[in-house]
Amino acid sequence: MESVRWSQFEDLPDELLLLICSYLNQIEVLICFSSLNVRLTKAITEYTKRIDFNRIPLKLVNYFREEIFPKICSYVQSIILHDDLESRSIDLEIFPNLESIHSSNKFSSKYLRNTNQIQIDLVPADLQNELIEKLFSSNEYSNLRSLSFISYHGSTFSNIKLTNLNQIQQLTITLKNNVDLFELLHLLSSIVQKLHIHILYNGPFKSLTSSLLTLTKLRYFHLKTTFEDAIKFNQLEKLINDSMSLVEYLSIETLTRDENYINGYKWEKCFEKLHQLKTFVCSIRYRYKVNEEIDDQDFIEEKLFKSFSTKFWLYQRKWFIHFYSTVSLITNDNCFVNSFQRNAYRKIFLFTNPYPYKNMDITVDINKMKSTITNYNDISMIYDRKKIYSNVRHLYFDGEHIPIQVERFNELLHQFQFLTELKLDRLFIDSSLLSNKQIKLRNLNKLTIYHNNERHPLNINFLDLTSMHNLRHIRIPLASLPHRPQMPKQLETLILTECRDHHFAHTVKYENLRILKLHLDYFDRLLENMGASILHLIKTIYNANQTLESLQLMCPGVNQSKVKIFEKRFNSINNEYLTAHFDGKSLAIKRAEEFFCQSQL
Known part of the structure; x- marks a missing residue:
């Protein structure tokens, strides 16, 4: 058989091109292939549908405006706006098929008109009520069908009057409490099809109207509560049965002390009237006080296991659950011990298989996980351990200071x-x-290391960072920072915490670093002598990192007057394409786009 020969790169089949692309990030793919020819541009269509402006280095922004976007503009359907809208503004009218706008932190209403999908990750508190009125009832957003409206403190509808309600069919929203839930449900009762609700705080669980609430079009309902006992099980059961009889997909995430939530018999009874229900998923954290004399863990877990092992769960629906339990821990100087003292609590973590959500919190005790799948006759047909967590993208692991071996x-x-x-x-x-x-x-893109034990600083050499070719964001205590050869070369964002010594600028020299954030101790001391120490730190870091775009010095509790004086002085004497801005929590030193333009001359 004659061997296949390719005389040039363009002769490679699309499958091989896509394999090559899998080893690159989106920005690299667009730079390498979108400007070559029509065929290659079409081959990478999947990389052009959703553009994240935050991923574009400042030195390449102008190149993307002039060279890349004109070639891919017709393929772009979704855009994630840059956090700094003012310095990286772009005319979105060049994208004729734009359907979705995603704003990460900041917000500008001029970007949101005529789109059918809007996502705002952190709604500004001062604009919250105004935005609700605009997005839910303004004629300006008549095309809006899908809205994600995330507020740090939760939205409220108590004092807002809405008219000409928009046809929002899919809604993801954070709410203050249960009163706001009923306000919202009554508001959208006749139009909403898919609801993701996250209730942030506790509050009265009651409807503000005596009229029957029926959600005639609702087919998908996801409810998340983060405040313990925000909704009792019998209250949730009544809401679902009275108002959501046509729901097909039901999802529950909750933290509770109500034992009914981990009772399979109770859930089975709750589902009796839901004749259209096809899928039920959940993640439940149940907390109860440990008996001082008798730890009744085995008894509670046996009841739980039995209640979710009925014919209904195992054979009629084939809905299986996993669970494990953990108990509060205390530490002393020498050892780690279980605590069965007064006021000690045990937690049971229960979730459906496979775990349904992108975000998951676990502890070391997950190694002791049990599953109702073991009661099923043919485990091999439905039990693939690798698929249990195939949906998880963001994992928070709490080691609870318990020693764990690398293996x-x-x-x-x-x-x-x-x-x-x-x-x-x-x-x-x-x-x-x-x-x-x-x-x-x-596939790891972001790594965060939290608590650092001063006596035993965490050495993260057990992680092969250099092999993680997608790792671009690291947050780590300074004492645990590996040597530069052990860090990923593509690192773009580095956040150093617990910086007790500011003489470390030589350790943060990285060839692709774009954002550096430092949590500096004793910031007030660094402002002495007209801020000479801060000036030296800024110059040393920027001289060592020619790709750096932003240096953020975190300074909570600092004397704000002193920082503002430094900010004003820095901006008046600086002529190296750097500007300072103090927002009350951090001092940001940003490099202007002109620096990179000058460097390319």
């Missing part, structure tokens, strides 16, 4: 093959057994 931790993380973000808190790696095996997470 065991590797086994745990190996179950989460598709992670893009990993947060590690109170992690204590047992170094008594040394291991040369490092943990690799190919």
